[in-house]
Amino acid sequence: MIRTRRGRSVFKAYLFLAPFLVLFAFVVVYPIIFGVRLSLYGQRGARMWYVGLSNYRTILGDPRFWEAFKIPLFLLLVQVPLMIFLAILIAFVYERMPRGRAAFYRFIHYLPYTIPAIVAGIVWSYIFSDSMSPLRPLLDLLGFAGVRILNREHVPLVLLVIIFWEFTGYTAFVVFSALLAVPREYAEQAQIDGATFWQTAFFIKLPLVRGVITMLFIFNAIGALQVFNEPWMLGELVVLPPNYTPAMYIYNSAFAYGRFTYATAMGLVLACITFLISLYVLRMASRQLLARGW
Amino acid sequence: MKRVILGLLVALLAVSVAFAADDIYPEYKGEPVTLTMWAWTSNEDYSIREFEKAYPNIKVQWENFGVHYTKAQTAIAAGEGLPDVLMIEYTFAPEFMELGAFVPINQWLPEEKFVKLFGEPALNWCALDGKIYGTPQDSGAIALFYRKDIFEKYGLTVPQTWPEFAEQARKLRQADPNLNFATVPLGWALWWIGQVWEAGGKVFDYKDGKWYIDFTNPVAEKVFNFWGELIDEGTIKIEQWWSPDWYNSLNVGKTAAVIIGCWFAEWLRYNAPESEGLWRVTIPPQWDPANPHNGMIGGSGFYVTTHSKNPEAAAIFVMWLNSHPESLKCLHKYSNLPVMVSTRYAEVLDEVAGPDKFFGGQNIVETLWEAHKLVDTAYVALPIQTNVDQALGLLLQDYVDGKIKKFADILPMWEEAVVKAMKEFGYDNVVVGELP
Numbered sequence: 001m002i003r004t005r006r007g008r009s010v011f012k013a014y015l016f017l018a019p020f021l022v023l024f025a026f027v028v029v030y031p032i033i034f035g036v037r038l039s040l041y042g043q044r045g046a047r048m049w050y051v052g053l054s055n056y057r058t059i060l061g062d063p064r065f066w067e068a069f070k071i072p073l074f075l076l077l078v079q080v081p082l083m084i085f086l087a088i089l090i091a092f093v094y095e096r097m098p099r100g101r102a103a104f105y106r107f108i109h110y111l112p113y114t115i116p117a118i119v120a121g122i123v124w125s126y127i128f129s130d131s132m133s134p135l136r137p138l139l140d141l142l143g144f145a146g147v148r149i150l151n152r153e154h155v156p157l158v159l160l161v162i163i164f165w166e167f168t169g170y171t172a173f174v175v176f177s178a179l180l181a182v183p184r185e186y187a188e189q190a191q192i193d194g195a196t197f198w199q200t201a202f203f204i205k206l207p208l209v210r211g212v213i214t215m216l217f218i219f220n221a222i223g224a225l226q227v228f229n230e231p232w233m234l235g236e237l238v239v240l241p242p243n244y245t246p247a248m249y250i251y252n253s254a255f256a257y258g259r260f261t262y263a264t265a266m267g268l269v270l271a272c273i274t275f276l277i278s279l280y281v282l283r284m285a286s287r288q289l290l291a292r293g294w
Numbered sequence: 295m296k297r298v299i300l301g302l303l304v305a306l307l308a309v310s311v312a313f314a315a316d317d318i319y320p321e322y323k324g325e326p327v328t329l330t331m332w333a334w335t336s337n338e339d340y341s342i343r344e345f346e347k348a349y350p351n352i353k354v355q356w357e358n359f360g361v362h363y364t365k366a367q368t369a370i371a372a373g374e375g376l377p378d379v380l381m382i383e384y385t386f387a388p389e390f391m392e393l394g395a396f397v398p399i400n401q402w403l404p405e406e407k408f409v410k411l412f413g414e415p416a417l418n419w420c421a422l423d424g425k426i427y428g429t430p431q432d433s434g435a436i437a438l439f440y441r442k443d444i445f446e447k448y449g450l451t452v453p454q455t456w457p458e459f460a461e462q463a464r465k466l467r468q469a470d471p472n473l474n475f476a477t478v479p480l481g482w483a484l485w486w487i488g489q490v491w492e493a494g495g496k497v498f499d500y501k502d503g504k505w506y507i508d509f510t511n512p513v514a515e516k517v518f519n520f521w522g523e524l525i526d527e528g529t530i531k532i533e534q535w536w537s538p539d540w541y542n543s544l545n546v547g548k549t550a551a552v553i554i555g556c557w558f559a560e561w562l563r564y565n566a567p568e569s570e571g572l573w574r575v576t577i578p579p580q581w582d583p584a585n586p587h588n589g590m591i592g593g594s595g596f597y598v599t600t601h602s603k604n605p606e607a608a609a610i611f612v613m614w615l616n617s618h619p620e621s622l623k624c625l626h627k628y629s630n631l632p633v634m635v636s637t638r639y640a641e642v643l644d645e646v647a648g649p650d651k652f653f654g655g656q657n658i659v660e661t662l663w664e665a666h667k668l669v670d671t672a673y674v675a676l677p678i679q680t681n682v683d684q685a686l687g688l689l690l691q692d693y694v695d696g697k698i699k700k701f702a703d704i705l706p707m708w709e710e711a712v713v714k715a716m717k718e719f720g721y722d723n724v725v726v727g728e729l730p
Contacts (some may be wrong), residue, residue: 044720045393046373129539131548151483152695237537239481242684255364256680257719258393259373 039265045258055265065266068243071156071231078162084216086164087171092201094176106176109169122235124162128237132281150238155231162230171216178212179205214285218278225274246270318411319348319614321401327604328353329611330377332362333596335431345614352607354379369601370395378602379612383465383594384419384430385484385675388500389424390597390676397600398425399609411617412636415672420595422500422674428597429616430635431625434590435516436492437499437668438578439562441569444550446471452576459579460524466550467529474543476551477533478521480694481687483679484591485554489521490514491589491671493581497710500674501730505721507676508729509709515702516581522701533695541565553578555591556662560630563652571651575658577665588668593635596638626659633662678715685711
């Protein structure tokens, strides 16, 4: 097969892909296969015994696992659409700004994405600490004097703040880059026809970057379902249940309670759910494209 | 004061006579070996160096991963990867014993020798069913750390009994509502169980193959009602310890006193540098001054693991590390541990005890050793300490959020959660409602 020109091309392609494929097989595929095997066992300490699909049956009936999805659902329905919408707005604002200024703002908005979560977490813990927070005087002024900044009820709101801070700049950057690829003629044509900047933005340019937006939705959805870093950091300041999010429950089951095989099974279930939801979003997006005659 | 010195001298004499023949530590006639150890105490290498001088054929490689429970759990499940010697806090040790992480070392450290070197209560922290797995290092004896300047400023007296404690707390709350006389931790089961221990009680134990759980016994209820009253009325607040807020309050003088294990002296030194010279230490308030008593919060033991290829060398090492006077001196001087569990600590007490600048010149080792000697009871912790801890943390958070009205109601709820967790983990040898 290698003898044909096409065959040689294909071979070269695989050669280039080889380093990635090897790493991928080793770091992603093998652990998944090993994990599937592991999930079929019961375990306590170093002892393991075959239990077949029993772990999965337990998971289906484990209220703690399913309750853990409350926060991802909240993020999925509130944070994801809101953040993407905000990012789109910001990307259009970048378009309107003079070049230099836009570049500057893109840079500083992107920065939070580059800060390691642990480092950011430490600073956030000061911002939300009752005795040292710079927000405290402001809150007192607004009439929230007796209310603690951080208690369990406020955590979802705090999560929103942190996640927005972390990712909005990055998302806006991605949308902006996609918008750069939109041919100018469309916008100019629309303006000649009398459309305002914002009308052009939302009815002409945005649909043209639909693919990127869908991809952002999917990645954010995956992130929301598997959220771990931010609630974990907040767990240092306010006591959160071990199953606050599915990923936290999986982590705690494995490393706090030592139930590694059960955690593995849950991890696979979570992966399946994430996969199905991504598939659904992708289907919805492509169906809409089809309906519009694309 | 004179009595204390006399007492110390007598103890010193007695102990040194008992240990005059230094052949308590067996010879090592095996192959040269390098042991690995995981421990988070600082500067253990000084003790290690002394040990290697005494036993040239045994080298020890110390690795510090911080609190390494996650790593240890993973290694146990994987079946390999544990070091020869593992440092675990006393309350978490039974969990690891149950998981089969440790190997018995009675062969080289028989029970009588263990009791001679470490005292009988320590058997509850290092052994299960007569099998000894390791040796105890530092004492978590509870002490009252207080700010002398705040006490003087508001005319507070150092409480000798718990009713006095409540009185002083209310006094300070009235004098200055922005200050805390003391706070209690949001979670950290060790602390709460320690309070019950200090009152002479316990909430669980192990005997003859059965786990006993009884949180609602009279002593525990007495303790929880005492704190409950103060917490419900707002005199004592529940705070998230080990948080930036908490360290800040200790540093700037928002908290007047802390009830905690004696190892806290090291933490204060490093985390509240601005309050140097202002802290003092004393034994905790008593329920019955005629029969003083104490408990422990924290403290860790060093255990020999099943992955060790040379348990004999490891056993000799943990024995020496935690009882030989040379090692104890290093542990005190370089690792900043004020009090060690070993009975042989009395031998070096004179050398290491002295005025401490951070504590305004007070001889804290002397006081803390007194506090340690009052620990005369012990119990075996449950093998699900992480769950015990988490269950309490959740209940306390519920209380803070206003979902539980009366603090003392937490105790039976806690018991329920713990019993449930034991059943979930497959323990069918649990007796609820009584203690051995």
